Amino acid sequence: MDRYQKNRTMFSQAECDLLKLKSVCVVGCGGLGGYVIEMLGRLGIGQLTVIDGDVFDETNLNRQLLSLEDNLDQSKAFEAKQRLAAVNSEVVVHAVESYLTEENALELLKHHDVIVDATDGIEARFILQKAAKTLETPLVYGAIAGWYAQVCTIMPGDNTLDRIYKAHEGRGNEQILGNPAFTPALAASVQVSEAVKLLLNRGNLIQNKMLIMDLRLNDFEMIHFE
Numbered sequence: 001m002d003r004y005q006k007n008r009t010m011f012s013q014a015e016c017d018l019l020k021l022k023s024v025c026v027v028g029c030g031g032l033g034g035y036v037i038e039m040l041g042r043l044g045i046g047q048l049t050v051i052d053g054d055v056f057d058e059t060n061l062n063r064q065l066l067s068l069e070d071n072l073d074q075s076k077a078f079e080a081k082q083r084l085a086a087v088n089s090e091v092v093v094h095a096v097e098s099y100l101t102e103e104n105a106l107e108l109l110k111h112h113d114v115i116v117d118a119t120d121g122i123e124a125r126f127i128l129q130k131a132a133k134t135l136e137t138p139l140v141y142g143a144i145a146g147w148y149a150q151v152c153t154i155m156p157g158d159n160t161l162d163r164i165y166k167a168h169e170g171r172g173n174e175q176i177l178g179n180p181a182f183t184p185a186l187a188a189s190v191q192v193s194e195a196v197k198l199l200l201n202r203g204n205l206i207q208n209k210m211l212i213m214d215l216r217l218n219d220f221e222m223i224h225f226e
Contacts, residue, residue, distance in 0.1 A: 011200070015200050019045055019196075021046050022045055022113045023046060023049070023112045024045050024047070024048055024112060024114045024115075024116060024195060025050075025108070025112040025114075025116065026050050026118055027100050027117060027128060028052055028117070028118030029050050029066060030060065030076060031144065031184035032144065032184050032191070033052065033116075034065035034066040034067070035192075036118055036195075037066070038065055039189065040091075041088045041091045041093075043196065044088065047091070047092045047093075048084065050093060051077060051099075051100055051108060052076040052077045052080075052097070054099075055072075055075055056071055056073065057073070062180070062181060063181040063184055064184075065185075067079075075095075077095040077097045081093040081094075096108060100119070100127060100128065101127065105127050105128070105130075106131050106135065109131050109132065114138050114140060114195045115128065115137055115138070116139075116192075117191075118188070132154065132156060138153060138154070140152075140153050140154075140194045141153070141191075142190070145183075146216075147177075147180075148177070148212070148214055149186055149190075150187070150210050150213065151190040151194065151210070151211050152206045152209065153206050155207055186215070190211060194206060208224070209225060210222070
């Protein structure tokens with residue numbers, strides 16, 4: 001099929017076919033999530049679950065790929081499903097128009113090969129880590145603020161977020177440092193790369209360490225956790 005011709009220059013046909021059998025859950029359909037969903041869909045992931053209880057507003061237009069002037073006040077999860085229907089109708093998309101909570105996390109996240117964190121709150125990330133550990137599912141973490149981004153892969157039992165965040169509450173530095181268009185796109189690209197490596201069992205993961213990206217100074221640093 002011509003759709004995946006360019007994929008096959010870096011993935012084998014068997015790997016392309018394998019991606020069609022995989023299921024990924026993306027929690028958050030905003031800045032990070034929009035780019036993650038777009039890239040996974042274009043790669044040909046078989047099934048995507050997209051979770052977000054929020055709706056688009058005008059402040060999202062500067063950076064959120066799925067946000068348009070004519071879909072303000074519309075569900076982010078629903079619009080993500082509509083977007084992929086237009087981009088790659090082969091992908092089965094399950095849109096969940098609600099927020100992830102302690103109560104619904106296990107039910108919503110089960111039966112996925114990889115979970116991608118595209119949330120903007122620290123508490124939600126800890127809910128994700130706890131649920132992913134229980135389900136024994138890899139979690140790809142990402143966060144952005146201003147010129148800065150960080151990404152890592154959390155395997156079940158790693159509890160990496162406990163090393164990144166001392167507190168379980170808050171929204172991080174996004175509101176203080178801002179959210180431009182380019183930083184979410186960068187972080188999301190690295191997250192998708194990590195997800196694909198997990199799905200295909202190839203390459204080196206950012207596990208027990210974290211990639212920190214400073215675009216203002218063009219500084220990319222790998223922090224190792226002992």
